[in-house]
Amino acid sequence: MTSGTVDLSEALPADGRRAAPDYPIDGAAPQIAQQPRTREEIANLLASATEAGLAVVPQGNRTALDLGRPIDRYDVALDMRGLDGIVDYEPADMTVQVEAGMTLRALRAHLAEHGQYLPADPPPGDDVTIGGLLATARPGAWRGHMPAARDLVIGMEVALADGSLVRSGGRVVKNVSGYDLHRLHTGALGTLGVIVEASFKLVPLPPATRSFAVRRPSVRDAARLAIELRDAALPTRALSVVAPEAAARLGLPDDAHVLLELAGYESALEAATSRVRDVTEHSGGGLDDAPPGAWDLLRDLAGSPDGVVLRLGVPATRIAATIEAARGLRGTAWGHLAAGSVVIHAPAIDVTSVRVLRRNVEAEGGFLVVESGPPALRAVIDPLGTATRDLVGALKRQFDPTGTLSPGRWEVGL
Amino acid sequence: MTNEALIRDLRDALGDAHVLHLPEDLIAYEYDATIERARPDAVVFPGSTADVSAAVRIANEHDVPVVPRGSGTGLAGGAVPVLGGVVVAMTRMRRIVELNAANRIAVVEPGVINLDLQAACEPHGLRYAPDPSSQRICTIGGNVGTNAGGPHTLAHGSTVNHVLGVEVVLADGTATWLGGRQADVPGPDLRGVFCGSEGTLGIVTQICVALTPLPHEVRTMLAIFDSVEAASEAVSAIISGGVVPVAVEMLDQEIIRIVEPQMHVGYPLDAGAVLLLEVEGLPEAVAADAASVVAACEEAGARELRVAESAEEREGLWEGRKGGIGAIGASSPNFYILDGVVPRTRLPEVMSQVNALADEYGFRCANIFHAGDGNLHPNIMFNELDEGATERVLELGGEIMRVCVEAGGSITGEHGIGLEKRSYMEWIFSDADLDSMERLRLGFGAGERFNPCKVLPTGHGCASGHAAEMRGHLATPGVYI
């Protein structure tokens, strides 16, 4: 699994060394683990590793390292959590520049003091690092109602495999100077460069929020109601269809549900609540407050370490059918209407079923990602199903010609 | 002659009617909304993705450049065929392929005019949010090319935030989808990085966009100030007050005095500056947002606040804003549109510096711009027949860009780098940064012949030096709508 026995200790400050066995990926530990404290240390590490032909895997809070194919080689764990500060925060500009190892939780706390936030709610929770958040770029329940993190990035600094530190974008909220390389690194799983720092535009924290759960006799019924609620012009921040199995995990009765979160002024929420009541009563009732923590529980479920987690991109009108298909596979499933995503968590799913699901969604212009699952499954299924494989390969050869960064994430040797 | 062989191959592939090659026919395709000119060898009007692939392959076989083009309203020279070659004009591909109201997406060909898409969405209670001021004539493909913004970018984001996927023909003639019909397709965000690449990475042949619901209620207000500085203070105060209106546009006295006599939309002639403000949403939220915006304006010294009482009044206020640039064209022999961006808290001082610089150089300067985003558009008016005027205007433009960069800003907020600003790229990016941008271009397989001399300051056979490039921005009247 490792490339050789080159010793990088000369090039790396001793106080940044960490115990390599603490950094396993798919069961294998690296030779070296390092937690740099400056961007220059990161650049040096990458340059030395590239020269020595070693494979480096950047990592944040280590919650999504099984996303993508199992990597081919793993020599150096690059722990990004040593770079965890705010570089610049201008509340009046509503922009922030942060280091990649900072957790979303820590950032949220800073921003909340000024009534602002970065509206991202990725699974499995706020302990993700900003670098990991961007490198994985997965949507949560807010997606589609709020701009996604990938849409709020206005600038980035990245360390490339050859040790160069490069920037794109800037610190202004609107900017078309040069190529938006920060978008290229978004979703790239750290295979094209290591995100060192990112700048975001922010949005105001809503003055108030309110969440509802509406009980429905069937998933189809719930999905129909969700579309009615979507079309009812509400100050919605999240709108999801939850299958009975998932509802039970949230402390709801074992039935299909619609979960709805409204965000805005207290006065606007009052008015919106009565509109929600009208819509639900008109089509059968069942409106209640959502149980406390329901959204967080849903995020936990998406981030659960056991079994298999799939994410499917499907149009709003196909959410019910997709959830039903998942139930047929004994999966716990739910779907976010605006994001057009269905998440399926199952104790196990065989390769054939995943392929059938993928073929069905792809026929409708959608996609399927194996977000998490045993290496054996991820090795045969192409977890990311990337349609643009040739282009990704060509870009990989430009940005990381020696295959230093997480080789094999896209396919063997890539 | 190679040229004849090229024309013959193009005509064989696309049909005689869809290939222009006579000098008199090519003239209109020598420039965009700038006056930089260069003659292409041919202009083709593909009717399908296959046509685009064929045209690109033929250009490759003849080793001539390829330059994508929409309506040619670009303000950075991005569609100018600097080194000749084949201009691929997308205006014939203008079908709305699908408008799916239930799933809130539309699939369109790149030649669809922005406003035509808006009009098609409206009956469904939906809209396509990006609304550049040129929306009556610019194409969705061109908007993807420049990642166009507009007055409502402040709250709704620019083009990239509304594009789910694009089908593109790459430099080798192969077609592929980047992104798709759903958001958050796995892998590097190739869709995102393509938006705003100014026709240098490929040619867009189809676009899937996200549609959003029309707002329940819209309130448009005009806040009247005695000075640009006071209006700029109000912009900072509004944003930092925790309300992000959907639009915050500024017009200074110079532009008001140009627009109002021509358009009669109700801007007060004696105002130092006005802010055109818009909030939207549910009635309760609109009321609360409007109250907070009004309070911030009053605190910053607004002389008067007017609320548009009717749809006509609202449209009038917007008409004046969107037609503003055209009005300048009718009142000055030449003008130079600048596009810079600064952190919005720096607006008051930057606006003072811009106006002081224009005074120092002795030019009239009209400001009409997206203040909420900190996106400036000083328009410098001059007559190119005046001895040395052109050079001085270019120099002034450069100084204003410097002011933006020094304030922590950037050299273009929405018009792009194109041909015009390539040499300024070094002001904001290091050699290593630019090298990594070059890697992107190479990764997409876009070599020296694919829309050459655009975006990056490098490139063989491209004229460089400010004056040669900047001349492109000296717009003449009549170039505009």
Ligand SMILES: Cc1cc2nc3c(=O)[nH]c(=O)nc-3n(C[C@H](O)[C@H](O)[C@H](O)COP(=O)(O)OP(=O)(O)OC[C@H]3O[C@@H](n4cnc5c(N)ncnc54)[C@H](O)[C@@H]3O)c2cc1C
């Ligand atoms: C079971 C499970 C499934 C998940 N599925 C997904 C999913 O499909 N899609 C998704 O987007 N998120 C997914 N997440 C959740 C999520 O959004 C991640 O947890 C989070 O974004 C990663 O943050 P982290 O700090 O833990 O990163 P890590 O887990 O440490 O790293 C995640 C990935 O990002 C790379 N990376 C980390 N830091 C950097 C950096 N600074 N620069 C470059 N690359 C870096 C890593 O190499 C790795 O490929 C999942 C989480 C779990 C537990």
Ligand SMILES: Cc1cc2nc3c(=O)[nH]c(=O)nc-3n(C[C@H](O)[C@H](O)[C@H](O)COP(=O)(O)OP(=O)(O)OC[C@H]3O[C@@H](n4cnc5c(N)ncnc54)[C@H](O)[C@@H]3O)c2cc1C
């Ligand atoms: C009066 C006026 C007002 C304006 N207001 C705004 C504004 O508010 N906001 C704003 O952002 N811009 C504005 N612009 C600039 C311009 O309208 C935009 O840049 C617009 O997006 C260009 O569209 P187009 O179809 O005219 O493209 P063109 O000018 O033909 O091309 C623009 C660029 O995109 C590339 N391109 C065009 N089509 C394609 C394609 N199918 N595939 C790949 N690349 C392609 C070209 O190569 C070129 O680099 C304004 C211009 C004018 C004249």
